[in-house]
Amino acid sequence: MSKEDVGITVSKNEDFSEWYTQVVLKAKLADYAPVKGLIVLRPDGYAIWESLRSTFDKKFAKNGIRNGFLPILIPESLLGKEQKHFAGFNPEVFWVTHSGTNEIGDKLALRPTSETLAYTMYSKWIRSWRDLPLKINFWNTALRAEIKATKPFLRTSEFLWQEGHTVHTTQEEAEKEVMKILEIYKNSVEDELAIPVTTGKKSEKEKFVGAVYTTTMESIMPDGKALQMGTSHFLGQNFSKPFEVKFADKNNVEHFAWQTSWGISWRLIGAMIMTHGDDKGLVLPPNVAPTQVVIVPIYKNDEGKEKILSKVDGIKNNLESKEIRVHVDDRSELSPGYKFNDWELKGVPLRIEIGPKDIEKQSMVIAKRYNREKSTLSFNEIEKISIILDEIQKEMLKNAKEQARKNTIDISEYTEFKSKIEGGGFINAPWCGKSECEEKIKEETGADIRVIPFDSENSNLKCVYCQEQSVSIPIFARGY
């Protein structure tokens, strides 16, 4: 194996798909499991998920949402209670048909999503308006058999996610909750993962099966394809009726409740890899990086080593006292150059190099991962590290926004639409609101309506497909 083969061997620009797979595997985020479509998360990958999870948990808690846990098996009779919902998921459900050697009469689904199970429970728990709102979030996995080619984090047959399920007394309150969650999602993804998102509604065709409407956040990836980053659904009474989620109001009149459900998954990790990674490997935003700062000590002999390591130890303790996640790479068998490349592959946001020259000058070399810039920082400026990490976080979002902006264009003419879609990206194009046009466009170009952004109503233009009066300007794109 040559020197070049140790790291990422293809360029992000030239072979995006292969590049992505290599980054996931070589940065040791995940590996393939022995069953088609399943992956194993390794500690560096899981740590990112844990970081996201803790961010969301804090924000959910502030919004009065608590965590619960649901079982993985759902009887077919339950799953089938809401017909449209069932029809939408049935093709990709894994079924448990046996317990030991005995056949199970009412076969059991490995949950593709838990609305039916959660609401069966909710109907038992809710009696009065005093029981509402009921807001529970569940961190678990969902299973959906993927027939299409799978890709780590982006399309797998089992994925980590959270699904939140809330119940309200009024439509207004439920709809407000839908928006509140979407806002939490957007802020978290932008602040933590440094990925800009566009929020809005899904079209009728693309909405969650069983929902009244679906709100979504969408991002554009560097290869020009769109990725759905999270959804928040207004379920109306579509589930409360078949599942009899009812409450008695203050006048003791019984009503069906109003519900929402919402989720994000480890797809967000995939989005982060694609958005920020480069030809050297992964690039992690400081806020979610399991290791934010790696220190590489450099020394020539044992007595130099003692001196350097004691200095390094002091710096490490200093940074740790400021809640910075630091790792000292004291592996003696590897050269500094090897370590530099290794940590760049793993995406650690900031590297500190400390060697004899630095001790002499009372300073250290710091190298930023996202732009690979090196500079020096004197020992007495150590408190600046937190500021630098914050700046990196902000710069990464800024760069990602710029990248997204470059990948977005306005088009009103169909011929141009068809030619531009080949290059990928978000296309803002006026639309009449009819599903036929949406379907035709999908058929002819492969692009669908990713999101109808909030405030994109517009009746002054002509539908890009049928030339009738427009109702909005949705974002069209080919998606993952």
Add this chain to the structure above:
RNA sequence: GGGAUUGUAGUCUAGCUUGGUAUGAUACUAGUCUGGGGGACUAGUGGUCGCAGGUUCAAAUCCUGCCAAUCCCA
């Protein structure tokens, strides 16, 4: 859903056409020297050739089925 390609040690790989018990590199272990961008030398360790059948005196190699992965197109 359609097409193309692939599976040999942790990783990459030679061998397959023409069957005879697997090549090299890297990684790993030990030691010495080294150390500011993927170090050097020496000596070692590591293999159900993806899985299951079949053909054969003999299968990594030929045949059948299965499993898994990658890429491209819808």
